Amino acid sequence: MHPTNLFFSNDTLDSFYSIGLFLVALVGIVGFLLLVKEKQDHKIRKLLDDKNQFFSIISHDLRGPVGAAASLSELLAEDIEKYSREEIREISEMLYQSNKNSYKLLENLLEWSRVQTGMITFSPEKIILNTLIEENIELNKNAALNKNIQLSFEPSGLIEVEADKNMIDTVVRNLLNNAIKFTDKNGKVEIRLLKTDRKVEISITDNGIGIPDDIKDKLFQINRKVIQKGTENETGSGLGLLLCSEFIHLHRGKIWAESNGGNGSTFKFTLPFVNAGSN
Incomplete structure (x- = not known):
């Protein structure tokens, strides 16, 4: 009636069943560990590539x-x-x-290394963006005066965000410095601040030399070399933009560039909106 009973007892079948489950689980665990190892290896390779590219940027731009x-x-x-x-x-x-x-360059290098090694902490607080931008305009006033560049700020009311002040300070400082660097004498740099759909958008626009398409596609990427000199042969490594991208990413915002070669450029970034008042 039950020929299997002639060969295997119920206990034996249960043992085979348990062993089978164990082997399936073991294969699954090994497969999972191999997948984790592959991802870790890929991450390590990327970090090594980024490190090599990073030192290539630093060595090239410090030499000058x-x-x-x-x-x-x-x-x-x-x-x-x-x-x-x-x-x-x-x-x-x-x-x-x-x-x-x-x-x-060394200042950006220090900030970048602190980010990559986890030594820099993300400490958001409520800040008035209008004040932060005005402070950075004041810091860059002399650089703009040397090229007779007009700096203008157009806020859309008083806007408050929850952000890391030092990081956003670095972002605005780098973008404003770049705008002045790539604008000819007697040019103009405009900073706009406005609220759009629960987000705040900050834009810095210049009427300078613009960004060629082949360079624009490489911005914010450490594995893509960016070489473009300012209107008075000012040097740049692109490291500042990498920092900006890292800091805006930590704020869960976006950063991008808009430009038609020869017709100036606009750098924009967004931050989550907190509150607004009136001037």
């Missing part, structure tokens, strides 16, 4: 200002008697600009 500073310092140290007061002043100004470029 540091080399220029060394050469200018050598001129002053060895042949200062040969130069007039006006020539010394010009050399000192060039030396100052080289050191300033190096400092900006």
Whole structure:
């Protein structure tokens, strides 16, 4: 009636069933661990690629200002008697600009490394964006005056957001600095602040040299080299934009660029909206 009973007892069948379940579970666990390992390996490879690209950017862009500073310092140290007061002043100004470029690059380098190593903490608080933007305009006033660039700010009321002040400060500072860098003398840079659909949008527009399409597609990506000099041969590594992208991502916002080559450019980013008042 039951031929299987001639070969296997019920206990034996139960054992085979348990072993089968165990093997299936074991295969599933091993498969899951292999998948996790593959993802971790991919993540490690990406981090290594990003690190290599990062150091490539730093080594390339530090070489320029540091080399220029060394050469200018050598001129002053060895042949200062040969130069007039006006020539010394010009050399000192060039030396100052080289050191300033190096400092900006190292400042962004420090911020970037802190983000990548988890040393920087995201500390949101309620801040008035109008005040933050006005403070950054004041900081960049001299740079704009040197090129006779008009800075204008058009807020849409008093807008408050919950954000990390230091991070948003860095974003506005980098974007405003870039706008001045890539705008010709007697140009104009406009900052707009408005609320749209439960979000705040900040835009910085210039009427400068614009961004070519082949460069625009590479912005905010560490694995894509971006080389574009300012209107007075100011250097840039693109590291500042990478920082901006990281900081806006932490705020769950968006950042992007709009430009037609030769017709200026606009950088925009969004933040979650908190509150608004009136001027």
